[in-house]
Amino acid sequence: MSEMIEIIVDDKTYRAEEGSLLIDLLIREEIKVPYFCYHESLGADGNCRMCMVEIAGQKRPQIACDTLVKSGMEVNSKSTKIEKVHTDILELELINHPVDCPTCDQAGECSLQDLYMDYGLHDAKVTIVDKVKHDKKVDLGSNVMLDQERCVLCARCTRFTDKITHTHELGIIGRGDEAKVSTMPGRKLDNPYAMNVVDLCPVGALTSKDFRFHQRVWFLQSAESICHGCAKGCNIYIDHNKMKYQDDVIYRFRPRRNDAVNGFYICDEGRLSYKELETNRLESMLYDGVVVDEHEAIAQYKSLLTQYQGRVSVVIDANLYSEEIEAIVAYAERIGAKVFAPLECYNDPSFADDMLKSAQRAANYGAIVKMGLETNMPSDAGLIINFNHPTHFNAEAEIHFSTHKQESNALLLPMAAFSENSGSLINEVGLEQWCEKAVEKNSPAPTVLSWLEKVEG
Amino acid sequence: MREVAIVSRKFAVENSHTLSVAQAHGAYKTLEKLHTLAPLEIIEIIKESGLRGKGGGGAPAGAKWALMPQESERPSFVVINCDESEPGTFKDRQIITKDPHLLIEGILITCYAVKAKHAYVYIRGEYAQYQDVLQGAVDEAYVAGILGEVDVTLHRGAGAYICGEKSALLESLEGKRGHPRLKPKQPEPEWYFGNPTLVNNVETIASVPFIMEHGAAAYRAYGTEKSPGTLLFAMSGHVEKPGVYEAEFGVSMMDYINHYGGGMKNGKKLKAVIPGGASTGVMTAAEADNVQLDYESLRSMGLSLGTGGMIVMDEDTCMVSVLKNLLEFYHEESCGQCTPCREGTGWVDKLVGKILDKRGSSEDIDKLLEVAETMNGKTICVFAPAVSAVIVSFLSRFRDEFEAAL
Numbered sequence: 084m085s086e087m088i089e090i091i092v093d094d095k096t097y098r099a100e101e102g103s104l105l106i107d108l109l110i111r112e113e114i115k116v117p118y119f120c121y122h123e124s125l126g127a128d129g130n131c132r133m134c135m136v137e138i139a140g141q142k143r144p145q146i147a148c149d150t151l152v153k154s155g156m157e158v159n160s161k162s163t164k165i166e167k168v169h170t171d172i173l174e175l176e177l178i179n180h181p182v183d184c185p186t187c188d189q190a191g192e193c194s195l196q197d198l199y200m201d202y203g204l205h206d207a208k209v210t211i212v213d214k215v216k217h218d219k220k221v222d223l224g225s226n227v228m229l230d231q232e233r234c235v236l237c238a239r240c241t242r243f244t245d246k247i248t249h250t251h252e253l254g255i256i257g258r259g260d261e262a263k264v265s266t267m268p269g270r271k272l273d274n275p276y277a278m279n280v281v282d283l284c285p286v287g288a289l290t291s292k293d294f295r296f297h298q299r300v301w302f303l304q305s306a307e308s309i310c311h312g313c314a315k316g317c318n319i320y321i322d323h324n325k326m327k328y329q330d331d332v333i334y335r336f337r338p339r340r341n342d343a344v345n346g347f348y349i350c351d352e353g354r355l356s357y358k359e360l361e362t363n364r365l366e367s368m369l370y371d372g373v374v375v376d377e378h379e380a381i382a383q384y385k386s387l388l389t390q391y392q393g394r395v396s397v398v399i400d401a402n403l404y405s406e407e408i409e410a411i412v413a414y415a416e417r418i419g420a421k422v423f424a425p426l427e428c429y430n431d432p433s434f435a436d437d438m439l440k441s442a443q444r445a446a447n448y449g450a451i452v453k454m455g456l457e458t459n460m461p462s463d464a465g466l467i468i469n470f471n472h473p474t475h476f477n478a479e480a481e482i483h484f485s486t487h488k489q490e491s492n493a494l495l496l497p498m499a500a501f502s503e504n505s506g507s508l509i510n511e512v513g514l515e516q517w518c519e520k521a522v523e524k525n526s527p528a529p530t531v532l533s534w535l536e537k538v539e540g
Numbered sequence: 541m542r543e544v545a546i547v548s549r550k551f552a553v554e555n556s557h558t559l560s561v562a563q564a565h566g567a568y569k570t571l572e573k574l575h576t577l578a579p580l581e582i583i584e585i586i587k588e589s590g591l592r593g594k595g596g597g598g599a600p601a602g603a604k605w606a607l608m609p610q611e612s613e614r615p616s617f618v619v620i621n622c623d624e625s626e627p628g629t630f631k632d633r634q635i636i637t638k639d640p641h642l643l644i645e646g647i648l649i650t651c652y653a654v655k656a657k658h659a660y661v662y663i664r665g666e667y668a669q670y671q672d673v674l675q676g677a678v679d680e681a682y683v684a685g686i687l688g689e690v691d692v693t694l695h696r697g698a699g700a701y702i703c704g705e706k707s708a709l710l711e712s713l714e715g716k717r718g719h720p721r722l723k724p725k726q727p728e729p730e731w732y733f734g735n736p737t738l739v740n741n742v743e744t745i746a747s748v749p750f751i752m753e754h755g756a757a758a759y760r761a762y763g764t765e766k767s768p769g770t771l772l773f774a775m776s777g778h779v780e781k782p783g784v785y786e787a788e789f790g791v792s793m794m795d796y797i798n799h800y801g802g803g804m805k806n807g808k809k810l811k812a813v814i815p816g817g818a819s820t821g822v823m824t825a826a827e828a829d830n831v832q833l834d835y836e837s838l839r840s841m842g843l844s845l846g847t848g849g850m851i852v853m854d855e856d857t858c859m860v861s862v863l864k865n866l867l868e869f870y871h872e873e874s875c876g877q878c879t880p881c882r883e884g885t886g887w888v889d890k891l892v893g894k895i896l897d898k899r900g901s902s903e904d905i906d907k908l909l910e911v912a913e914t915m916n917g918k919t920i921c922v923f924a925p926a927v928s929a930v931i932v933s934f935l936s937r938f939r940d941e942f943e944a945a946l
Binding site for chain 2: 135
């Protein structure tokens with residue numbers, strides 16, 4: 084680690100590592116600096132020229148993303164001169180931009196819009212009517228749509244495929260104002276992390292085929308959660324909205340930065356796993372395939388418990404929250420049942436890679452290991468009480484708390500999914516993380532804890 | 541005017557591109573002397589000679605050579621910039637077609653001085669037929685055993701002007717898109733696949749054998765104190781005898797044009813001169829009357845000497861259409877990496893197009909200057925600042941013509 088030194092930005096003193104990038108300090112200290120191309124995980128490319136600052140002793144303005152911090156450096160990020168530079172370059176950025184915000188899915192989370200509110204707000208000097216025309220609807224593959232006219236050529240997407248996934252599908256072709264992003268000839272954007280380019284794109288050039296036109300982003304609410312696709316524990320935002328007269332619905336997962344776990348990214352499979360929370364959900368209580376009310380269900384539950392007294396096994400899904408697992412274990416002790424948390428079925432080496440995807444496809448894998456629960460399959464089962472475990476067990480009778488519909492004659496009891504409840508998870512390396520409750524359904528399924536209260540009441 | 545032929549000494553010799561003719565006229569003579577000197581001694585001679593880069597920038601060559609490591613775990617490379625694409629410039633192709641062995645000899649000396657075993661010549665895509673001549677000379681040199689210990693590889697570009705910028709050239713040579721690189725924070729060599737690399741223009745390297753043969757003082761006997769030696773100056777446009785004629789730095793521009801160019805075509809009056817390739821700005825006839833052809837004189841006028849390829853224009857020339865012609869070129873050739881250049885070159889081209897079509901207003905002229913200001917000093921390479929300077933030079937000298945066109 085280099086020496087910590089002091090520099091002055093807008094008359095205030097800050098400490099930074101000597102030789103680190105000035106833009107990192109500005110971002111960290113929340114000093115407003117406009118930029119498109121810089122990204123902390125992709126490094127400096129220096130092409131957008133927006134992040135200009137004045138540095139004492141330098142004749143010309145310098146880009147902060149290519150300026151190394153030096154002891155005693157004096158930086159001005161707000162002078163009238165530098166604001167004019169920002170305005171002028173932004174204006175150039177806009178001359179060939181279609182300004183089709185009303186039909187653009189990025190509207191509301193677009194750097195170009197945001198920066199225009201900060202530095203633009205002027206009548207256009209451009210009287211050119213013949214803007215450069217490009218393709219507005221290019222299907223790049225992997226759910227990513229490209230609008231070449233909206234692109235600011237920051238090259239974040241091409242750098243992502245070069246530096247992060249090393250798959251090199253994307254490049255820039257053409258020169259000058261004819262330059263555009265494209266896939267390499269005969270290729271499609273095709274890698275397990277492809278949709279991250281949609282988040283990386285600062286404007287509406289790259290949009291998600293899965294999300295676009297479904298919801299305006301300013302209607303969305305975001306909850307901080309953890310992806311349940313595997314035991315990596317990637318941090319996500321759950322973006323959801325309850326429209327008037329409709330149910331609270333999840334529209335997308337987005338990666339949430341956590342340098343200790345997933346950095347800036349998530350895999351596409353995890354990103355799209357929100358769909359499972361919205362489809363094929365178990366909504367009614369069933370016994371032997373017939374809908375029953377709560378009163379009948381609980382009576383049946385108690386009757387089965389009495390009938391199989393002493394021969395009851397409880398099975399726990401490794402995706403439940405730690406608080407839920409602890410409550411189930413305590414409950415099992417009270418009713419004299421054995422506890423199993425079989426892990427074998429979550430193991431999927433074909434899913435794993437050396438980036439973010441883990442072979443253990445259970446979000447709370449670490450908790451099962453930490454609690455030292457029995458991970459073998461239940462044996463000698465009279466009655467199995469299954470808390471959402473994905474395996475089908477052979478037993479004389481079964482009570483199945485489930486988030487999703489099942490082909491089963493068991494007593495099926497609907498339960499809340501992770502997005503409808505809060506709790507903590509321990510990932511495969513033992514890191515404990517918290518998930519916020521995101522969604523409030525119109526008719527919410529009970530959580531594990533409220534089910535336990537009901538059946539013991 | 542003192543006649544001098546340092547780089548062009550074999551230009552008039554028939555078949556001088558063949559090894560036997562070249563050798564009969566003294567080619568490769570300096571190689572015998574080469575190994576009696578240490579690499580650092582050669583760099584010292586080049587420094588003393590005051591040789592300056594002849595690709596347009598005019599940076600001291602010796603200082604650049606001295607940046608190359610003498611001890612390095614990684615191999616060093618020499619790259620010859622023959623991506624001659626500046627409008628008005630056509631001197632390097634004279635060297636590679638009329639005296640390619642002079643270039644190869646210069647390459648061998650340079651490689652010895654900077655301890656490189658491999659040199660690349662990056663040739664402009666459109667120069668296919670000239671490349672064939674140079675390749676023939678390289679092949680002959682291999683057969684004669686002159687090359688072998690040092691390798692020379694020719695690489696043809698795909699026709700992008702920006703690849704004449706040395707870092708874009710290296711990106712292109714590495715097989716990537718020709719985009720200029722961010723500049724280093726301190727003086728250092730260029731890097732080719734992460735290896736220390738020296739990039740020099742064809743004519744710069746072709747000047748090296750003379751300095752080796754006759755010494756630094758003999759080179760300094762020509763030119764001025766700060767711009768020593770000679771340049772393959774060239775003329776195109778409205779002169780009687782356009783072409784490439786070597787002259788020493790510091791000669792008067794009008795003497796050069798009259799002496800070598802045979803004066804103005806059809807006895808017309810001179811109106812303007814672009815002194816050293818499209819990107820060097822424009823001067824009026826009055827200014828041309830009083831200017832010497834060296835880096836410092838041109839700089840003091842806010843212009844630059846560039847490659848010394850003069851574009852001479854007579855009284856009938858419409859300066860608005862000249863600027864339009866140049867801006868179309870820049871609009872086409874901007875690499876598109878930096879926003880001010882990518883978007884600015886298009887905008888100024890369209891603005892001048894509008895004025896040329898008589899659809900312009902006085903606001904457009906102000907706007908043109910404003911955009912030029914935004915393009916200046918805010919990009920990775922000097923492409924946009926050069927465009928900016930060109931616009932300013934036209935409008936500051938010929939504004940009345942632009943206003944008359946409104």
